[in-house]
Amino acid sequence: MCDEGKKPSIRDNPEIRRTGESGIGMTRYVHGYSKREMRRLREQSAILSDLLHDGTRYEPGRRVLEAGCGVGAQSVILAARSPEARFTAVDLSAESIARAKAAVRSSGHAAGTFLRADIHALPFEDGAFDSVFVCFVLEHLDDPGAALRELKRVLRSGGDITVIEGDHGSCFWHPETAASRRVWECMIRAQALHGHDSRIGRRLTPLLRGAGFSVRRCGPRWVYGDALRPGLLDGMVNQIIVPMVQTAKERALAAGWADEAVWRRGIRDLERSGVPPEGTFFYTWFKAEAVKE
Amino acid sequence: MCDEGKKPSIRDNPEIRRTGESGIGMTRYVHGYSKREMRRLREQSAILSDLLHDGTRYEPGRRVLEAGCGVGAQSVILAARSPEARFTAVDLSAESIARAKAAVRSSGHAAGTFLRADIHALPFEDGAFDSVFVCFVLEHLDDPGAALRELKRVLRSGGDITVIEGDHGSCFWHPETAASRRVWECMIRAQALHGHDSRIGRRLTPLLRGAGFSVRRCGPRWVYGDALRPGLLDGMVNQIIVPMVQTAKERALAAGWADEAVWRRGIRDLERSGVPPEGTFFYTWFKAEAVKE
Numbered sequence: 001m002c003d004e005g006k007k008p009s010i011r012d013n014p015e016i017r018r019t020g021e022s023g024i025g026m027t028r029y030v031h032g033y034s035k036r037e038m039r040r041l042r043e044q045s046a047i048l049s050d051l052l053h054d055g056t057r058y059e060p061g062r063r064v065l066e067a068g069c070g071v072g073a074q075s076v077i078l079a080a081r082s083p084e085a086r087f088t089a090v091d092l093s094a095e096s097i098a099r100a101k102a103a104v105r106s107s108g109h110a111a112g113t114f115l116r117a118d119i120h121a122l123p124f125e126d127g128a129f130d131s132v133f134v135c136f137v138l139e140h141l142d143d144p145g146a147a148l149r150e151l152k153r154v155l156r157s158g159g160d161i162t163v164i165e166g167d168h169g170s171c172f173w174h175p176e177t178a179a180s181r182r183v184w185e186c187m188i189r190a191q192a193l194h195g196h197d198s199r200i201g202r203r204l205t206p207l208l209r210g211a212g213f214s215v216r217r218c219g220p221r222w223v224y225g226d227a228l229r230p231g232l233l234d235g236m237v238n239q240i241i242v243p244m245v246q247t248a249k250e251r252a253l254a255a256g257w258a259d260e261a262v263w264r265r266g267i268r269d270l271e272r273s274g275v276p277p278e279g280t281f282f283y284t285w286f287k288a289e290a291v292k293e
Numbered sequence: 294m295c296d297e298g299k300k301p302s303i304r305d306n307p308e309i310r311r312t313g314e315s316g317i318g319m320t321r322y323v324h325g326y327s328k329r330e331m332r333r334l335r336e337q338s339a340i341l342s343d344l345l346h347d348g349t350r351y352e353p354g355r356r357v358l359e360a361g362c363g364v365g366a367q368s369v370i371l372a373a374r375s376p377e378a379r380f381t382a383v384d385l386s387a388e389s390i391a392r393a394k395a396a397v398r399s400s401g402h403a404a405g406t407f408l409r410a411d412i413h414a415l416p417f418e419d420g421a422f423d424s425v426f427v428c429f430v431l432e433h434l435d436d437p438g439a440a441l442r443e444l445k446r447v448l449r450s451g452g453d454i455t456v457i458e459g460d461h462g463s464c465f466w467h468p469e470t471a472a473s474r475r476v477w478e479c480m481i482r483a484q485a486l487h488g489h490d491s492r493i494g495r496r497l498t499p500l501l502r503g504a505g506f507s508v509r510r511c512g513p514r515w516v517y518g519d520a521l522r523p524g525l526l527d528g529m530v531n532q533i534i535v536p537m538v539q540t541a542k543e544r545a546l547a548a549g550w551a552d553e554a555v556w557r558r559g560i561r562d563l564e565r566s567g568v569p570p571e572g573t574f575f576y577t578w579f580k581a582e583a584v585k586e
Contacts, residue, residue: 167465169465169469170463170465170575172460172462172463172492172495173495174495174496174499176462176492176495199465199469202465202466202467202469202573202575203467203573205519205520205521205570205573206467206519206520206570206571206573209520209570215520215521217521218519218521219517220515220517220575222513222515222577224512224513226498226499226511227498227499227502227508228498228508228510228511277498277499277502278499279499280495280496280498280499282463282495282513282577284515284575
């Protein structure tokens with residue numbers, strides 16, 4: 001596994017095929033591309049790597065496509081857990097692809113192949129991969145079903161797909177005030193404005209079945225923090241949740257869903273849920289494994 | 294363990310001390326006492342017994358208080374899992390106590406002791422029990438912290454308490470429509486009208502710590518159903534959730550939170566979430582184990 005060698009079969013050059021970021025696909029990543037957001041994504045994946053990657057390992061030589069790798073938060077974990085698999089990572093953003101490649105390299109693992117490509121029209125032949133891995137991607141797409149059908153096309157018969165997505169409707173905390181619930185709902189609405197479903201986790205089984213996959217397993221991967229796990233509680237609330245909600249502030253205020261005072265109160269109240277002994281926090285992602293029969 | 298023998302020490306006769314159902318405590322069980330509700334409680338406990346009771350067994354001779362036994366849905370499971378422990382069950386309702394006693398007897402287990410008593414003022418000496426078990430009770434109390442302090446009083450030093458409570462704010466489903474979310478929220482509001490917290494699951498750790506217990510474990514016990522588990526999905530939605538929501542109908546319509554048409558649509562939409570291949574459903578209870586040090 002190296003960067004230049006062992007490339008998968010490529011139908012045509014994605015750099016030529018997909019230059020604009022308009023049209024279908026994840027054209028507007030709702031949380032933005034700020035440095036703070038990049039740091040948030042890395043911290044999130046460190047906290048969650050065991051929780052989400054448990055059960056996912058690829059054998060030596062297996063051809064694995066990571067679709068929508070972003071800045072490489074999951075790529076680093078995939079490479080560490082399956083050092084001899086042959087990874088190909090694609091993302092719509094050229095800048096993210098460059099960051100992902102650098103992240104995997106600096107982690108000391110062989111980097112695999114990184115390509116800019118649209119998940120809806122992948123530059124690979126039918127059946128080019130043994131496995132597909134998708135994490136935190138479908139929630140940002142206009143038509144996740146179409147993306148899954150395209151991923152099925154590039155998967156060989158008998159190949160498997162692993163999908164991990166969050167569900168922002170699964171989240172609750174204590175103390176839960178009206179203001180903290182409001183800022184949370186603002187984030188869901190901001191994503192819905194783009195036509196994207198941040199509550200997609202609960203839909204993984206019907207989505208995968210609708211795309212023609214045979215679903216083997218699907219279930220929640222949850223995190224719950226309280227005074228018995230103060231480090232986890234603080235990490236969840238202050239490194240993942242609050243920074244993520246903050247990415248919706250500008251749009252929420254512009255849309256009139258909240259004013260500055262409500263926003264400040266909501267964030268302060270959310271932060272309180274990260275403080276023991278009173279605070280508690282629950283969130284669940286969903287992880288599904290399915291096969292192309 | 295038998296019904297008449299081996300009674301715990303009794304401070305005074307609860308039949309004399311607590312005759313009215315006014316004042317503090319679970320004076321208005323929000324879901325009512327209809328035959329349908331009794332059946333719902335039994336079916337719920339059958340579906341959930343492994344999920345909720347896993348990890349809970351009591352050794353022979355151990356003196357266990359089940360506080361708020363209701364119609365005995367949990368009492369039957371407790372007796373089956375720990376046939377040689379010495380159970381005492383109390384409830385505020387004389388009718389429920391009679392039903393619980395009959396249910397345990399007809400299940401073929403030795404019945405233990407059944408007493409009508411108020412969880413806030415128990416007719417037992419300090420330290421009378423080795424263990425306390427509380428399931429689906431705190432959510433129906435005006436002051437769950439006061440109840441926990443009273444339970445701590447009747448527990449010996451080193452004794453343990455197990456608390457299981459739901460969290461109605463944890464629930465989500467697919468397809469989730471505005472009407473189905475509305476009827477669900479009506480049920481939470483109906484309970485809140487009584488000053489009771491149906492979202493108490495997330496508060497178990499701070500509540501137990503606030504009452505002076507040392508919390509050893511606390512976490513979600515969830516159920517998730519989809520097309521891969523059609524029986525579980527149907528059981529959850531149609532035997533537990535929809536009948537439970539229906540208990541709030543009268544109050545919701547009287548309060549003007551919904552009209553007949555919205556209610557019908559909401560229930561129909563909730564029922565759809567129980568139908569594969571599209572439907573999915575998630576709910577979590579919380580189970581906590583704590584010690585009186």
